[in-house]
Amino acid sequence: MAGTKIMIQVQSSGTLIGDHSIWLGERFLKQHKIQAHSSILLRFGSYRSYVTVIPVQHLEGMRMSESLAQKLGLHHNSHVGFSYKAGGRTLALGPLIGVMMTQVYSASDKPFGTNTTFCKELVDSCKALGGFVFFFTTGGIPANNQHLEGWSYSGRWHKTTFPIPDVVYNRLTTRKLENKPSVQHFMREVKQRYGTEVFNEKYLNKTEVFDALRGDPSLGKYLPESHLFKNFAMLKTMSAKYPIVFLKPITGSLGKGIIRITRLNGQSITCHFTNLTGTTRQSYPSLAAAFSAMASKLKQRSYQIQQGLQLIEISGRPVDFRALVQRGQAGEWVVTSTVARIAGSNHFVSNLARGGTLSKVREALAKTNLSAAMQKSVSANLRKAALDIAGGIEKQVKGHFGELGVDLAVDSNGKVWLLEVNSKPSKNDGTPLADGSIRPSVKMTIQYARYLSGF
Numbered sequence: 001m002a003g004t005k006i007m008i009q010v011q012s013s014g015t016l017i018g019d020h021s022i023w024l025g026e027r028f029l030k031q032h033k034i035q036a037h038s039s040i041l042l043r044f045g046s047y048r049s050y051v052t053v054i055p056v057q058h059l060e061g062m063r064m065s066e067s068l069a070q071k072l073g074l075h076h077n078s079h080v081g082f083s084y085k086a087g088g089r090t091l092a093l094g095p096l097i098g099v100m101m102t103q104v105y106s107a108s109d110k111p112f113g114t115n116t117t118f119c120k121e122l123v124d125s126c127k128a129l130g131g132f133v134f135f136f137t138t139g140g141i142p143a144n145n146q147h148l149e150g151w152s153y154s155g156r157w158h159k160t161t162f163p164i165p166d167v168v169y170n171r172l173t174t175r176k177l178e179n180k181p182s183v184q185h186f187m188r189e190v191k192q193r194y195g196t197e198v199f200n201e202k203y204l205n206k207t208e209v210f211d212a213l214r215g216d217p218s219l220g221k222y223l224p225e226s227h228l229f230k231n232f233a234m235l236k237t238m239s240a241k242y243p244i245v246f247l248k249p250i251t252g253s254l255g256k257g258i259i260r261i262t263r264l265n266g267q268s269i270t271c272h273f274t275n276l277t278g279t280t281r282q283s284y285p286s287l288a289a290a291f292s293a294m295a296s297k298l299k300q301r302s303y304q305i306q307q308g309l310q311l312i313e314i315s316g317r318p319v320d321f322r323a324l325v326q327r328g329q330a331g332e333w334v335v336t337s338t339v340a341r342i343a344g345s346n347h348f349v350s351n352l353a354r355g356g357t358l359s360k361v362r363e364a365l366a367k368t369n370l371s372a373a374m375q376k377s378v379s380a381n382l383r384k385a386a387l388d389i390a391g392g393i394e395k396q397v398k399g400h401f402g403e404l405g406v407d408l409a410v411d412s413n414g415k416v417w418l419l420e421v422n423s424k425p426s427k428n429d430g431t432p433l434a435d436g437s438i439r440p441s442v443k444m445t446i447q448y449a450r451y452l453s454g455f
Contacts, residue, residue, distance in 0.1 A: 004032075004081065004082045004083065004130075005079055005080070005081060005082065005129070005130035006028075006061050006062050006079070006080060006081075006082040006093075006130075007060070007061035007062070007077060007078070007079050008061065008062050008063075008064065008069070008074050008075075008076070008077070008078040008079075008080060008093075009059075009061055009062065009063040009064075009076060009077070010063075010064060010065075010066055010069040010074070010075070010076040011023075011063055011064065011065055011066060012066055018065055018067075018068075019049075019065055019067050019068045019071070020049070020050065020051050020052060021051055021052045021053075021054055021064075021065070022042065022051050022052075022053060022054070022062055022063065022064050022068075023053075023054045023055075023056045023059060023062065023063035023064070024053055024054070024055065024056065024059065024062055024063075025055075025056055025057070025058065025059035025060055025061065026055045026056065026057050026059075028059075028060075028061075028062075029053070029055055032082075032084045033084075033086055034053055034084055034086075034091070035053070036053060036054070036055040037052060037053065037054065037055070038052070038053055038089070039051070039052055039053075039089075040053060040084075040089045040090065040091050041088070041089060041090045041091065042091050042093070043090055043091065043092040043093070043094075044072045044074075044092070044093045044094060044096055044163060045072075045094065045096035045162065045163035045164055045165045045166055045194075046146075046147075046163040046164035046165075046194045046196075047071065047072055047163040051068075051091075062082075070160070072093075072162075072163065073096075073132075073134060073150075073152060073160050073161065073162035073163070074132065075152065075154035075158075076154070077154075078127075078132055078154075079126070079127045079128075079130055079131075080093045080094060080126075080130055080131060080132050081093065081094050081095060081130035081131055081450060081455035082130075083454065083455060092454075092455075093132075094131065094132065094166050094453055094455055095131050095132075095165070095166040095167055095449050095450055095452070095453035095455050096131075096132050096134075096162065096163060096165040096166050096167075097122075097126070097131055097132065097133040097134070097165055097166065097167045097168075097169060097446070097449045098133075098134055098135075098136055098148060098150065098162065098164075098165035098167070098168050098169070099119070099122065099133060099134070099135045099136070099168075099169045099171055100136060100137070100138070100168060100169065100170050100171055100172055101115070101119075101135050101136065101137050101171055101172070102137065102171070102172050102173045102174060102177060103137060104135075104137055104151065108156070108157060109156075109157075111135075111151055111157050112135065114428045115171075115427055115428060117428075118427040118428065118442065119135055119153075120153060121438050121439060121442040122442055122445065122446065123152075123153045124438050125438050125442050125443050125445070125446040126446055128438070128443070129443065129446050129447065129450065130450070130455065131446055131449060131450060131455070132152070133152070133446075134148075134150040134151060134152040134162050134165075135150055135151045135152070136148045136149060136150030136151070136162075138172075138177060138180065138182065138183050138186075141182065141183070141186045145164065145185075145186055145189045145190060145193070146164070147161050147162060147163060147164065148161070148162050148163075148164065148165070149161055149162075150162055164190050164193075164194045164196060165196060166196060166197065166449075166452070166453040167196065167197045167198075167199070167449040167452050167453055168187070168190065168196055168197070168198040168199075169199060169200065169402070169445065169449070170187075170198060170199065170200045170201050170202075170424075171200070171424065171427075172424075173424060175203050175251055178202065178203060187201055197400070197449075197452040197453065198400060199327075199400045199401060199402035199403075199448075199452070200400075200401055200402055200403060200423050200424060201399055201400055201401075202399050202423065203251070203423055203424065204393075204397065204421055204422070204423045205250040205251050206226075206248055206250045206251075206304045206420050207226070207227075207228045207250045207302075207304045208250075208397065209393070209397065209420065209421050210223060210226045210304070210418075211228075212392070212393070212396035212397045213389065213392045213393070213396060213418070215396050216392045216395065216396060218388065218392075219388060219389065219392045222385055222388070222389060222408075222416060222417055222418040223417075223418055224306055224307035224309060224417050224418070225238070225241075225242075225306070225307040226304055226305065226306040226307065227304070227305050228250070228302065228303075228304060228305075229247060229298070229302070229303040229304060229305040232288070232291050234305060235261075235287065235291055235305065236287060238305055238307070239261065239263050239269075239287055241307075242307050242308050243262065243263050243308065244260060244261070244262050244263075244308025244309075244310075245260075245261050245305060245306065245307065245308050246258060246259065246260055246261070246305070246306045246307075246308055247259040247261065247294075247298070247303045247304070247305055247306075248303060248304045248306060248420075249301050249302070249303055249304075250301075250302045250303065250304050251301070251302070256274065257274065257301070258273075258274045259271055259272070259273055259274075259294065260272040260308070261287075261290065262308075263287070267285065267286045267287070268283065268284070268285060268286070269283070269284045269285075269286065269287050269289070269290040270282070270283050270284075271283075271284065271290055271293075271294070309409055309411050309417055310411050310412050311409050311410065311411060311412075312365075312368040312369070312370060312410050312411070312412060313368065314342055314364065314367045314368060315367075317342050317343045318342075318343045319340055319341065319342050319343070319364055319368065319410070320340075320341055320407060320408065320409045320410075320419060321338060321339065321340055321341065321361065321382055321407070321408045321409070321410070322338070322339055322341055322405055322406070322407055322408075322425075323335055323337070323338045323382060323383065323385075323386035323405070323406045323408060324336045324337045324338075324403065324404075324405055324406075324425055324441055325386050325387065325389075325390040325403065325404045325405075325406055326402065326403040326404075326441060326444045326445070326448065327402045327403070327444075327448045327451075328444060328447060328448065328451075329444075329447035329448065329450065329451055330451060331448070331451050331452075333387055333390045333391060333394070334387075334444070335383045335386050335387060336440055336441045336444055337440070337441060338361050338382055338383060338386070339358050339359065339360065339361065340358070340359040340360065340361050340363075340364030340365070341357070341358060341359075342357050342358075342359060342364065361379055361382065362375075362379065365378060365379065369412070370410075370414055374414040377414065378410055378414050378416065381416045382408055382410075382416055385406075385408055385416045385418070386406040386408065389404075389406050389418055389421065390404050390406065393421060399423075401423055402445070402448050403423075403425060403441075403444075403445070404421055404422065404423060404425070405421070405422035405423075405424075405425030405426075406418070406421055406422075407419040407420045407421070407422065
């Protein structure tokens with residue numbers, strides 16, 4: 001029965017209940033048409049074992065032995081989804097969700113640093129919706145891929161062993177770690193051997209996204225001209241067409257390494273380079289001189305060259321927008337949130353790591369020069385563009401994505417443009433949370449995991 005949730009009670013060792021028995025309330029047995037004292041298959045993630053069902057008259061929930069709970073990694077009072085298929089006499093608990101994290105810190109109260117709050121929200125969301133989540137690093141992946149070492153929360157953080165989960169949510173934040181052969185092997189193996197669903201399984205690069213989306217004619221209106229940067233001839237052609245062009249590292253993030261090239265009157269060129277403290281400005285007598293000065297930098301990594309846009313501004317600071325688009329409880333794309341990002345002083349990028357600030361979309365638009373009517377249409381068009389682009393990524397880019405951070409811009413005419421798409425949107429946005437509150441985006445993640453696993 002989809003949507004059913006059950007509480008797990010763990011019986012301390014030394015009692016009569018063993019590893020191959022579970023206790024269920026009689027009312028629950030009747031509701032799901034489970035025969036008392038029958039042998040059924042218990043499934044939790046990759047774990048499979050036959051157990052005997054023992055009826056208990058007034059029990060609300062399920063009771064199991066401490067040793068069986070340890071094999072599953074479950075805690076006392078865990079709330080998990082429950083599904084019984086009479087035809088196969090299979091009782092499934094779950095979903096078991098494994099979140100692949102980059103790093104675990106030594107501090108026991110904040111094992112995942114600033115992301116610990118997000119992890120705890122996932123735990124609370126599982127309790128509310130039904131599910132069990134644990135967190136693991138690439139160091140917790142054994143060579144045989146038959147189980148995982150990870151951390152779960154029950155009043156405090158515990159380290160234990162878990163079956164291979166029904167769903168893996170990839171939150172690795174470095175491409176180097178994600179691309180390790182052992183990590184790639186793990187993701188392939190659990191999908192093939194256990195049918196595990198792995199989402200947000202890879203980073204996107206800017207050129208890959210733009211090249212793929214060009215394959216959908218309906219998305220062309222959102223795409224500024226953009227190419228994989230190759231040589232001076234390409235820079236010369238783009239600079240002749242547009243007064244401002246950008247060079248962006250195709251695997252960059254947080255605004256790192258972006259170069260803005262502005263053609264002034266005549267032949268003179270001004271370049272702005274992002275750095276940790278702000279922006280460095282350098283002038284050159286010609287485009288050729290600018291290219292010569294940047295040549296060594298451009299050889300170190302791959303860049304995307306992109307048409308510059310005349311963005312709307314607030315007090316002279318450029319504004320862009322981040323839409324978080326996620327798959328919901330029925331697998332469909334929905335816009336969970338949209339925020340405006342205002343560039344900091346001495347910056348031309350709006351990333352929070354570069355001094356940018358967040359604002360509500362309506363409030364930010366009201367401070368621009370756009371008319372009231374245009375502000376209303378822009379707000380609606382931002383959400384439509386985000387959904388269109390997420391759908392385009394799904395169709396045109398190989399990989400399974402459950403959430404996307406879609407960065408959009410609005411020019412002075414009110415036209416919406418795509419800047420980039422991030423498959424690992426930040427979860428540490430500084431949003432103040434009351435104790436026990438859960439962001440809608442976190443609930444959406446658990447709802448999608450339940451959908452993927454059939455709970």
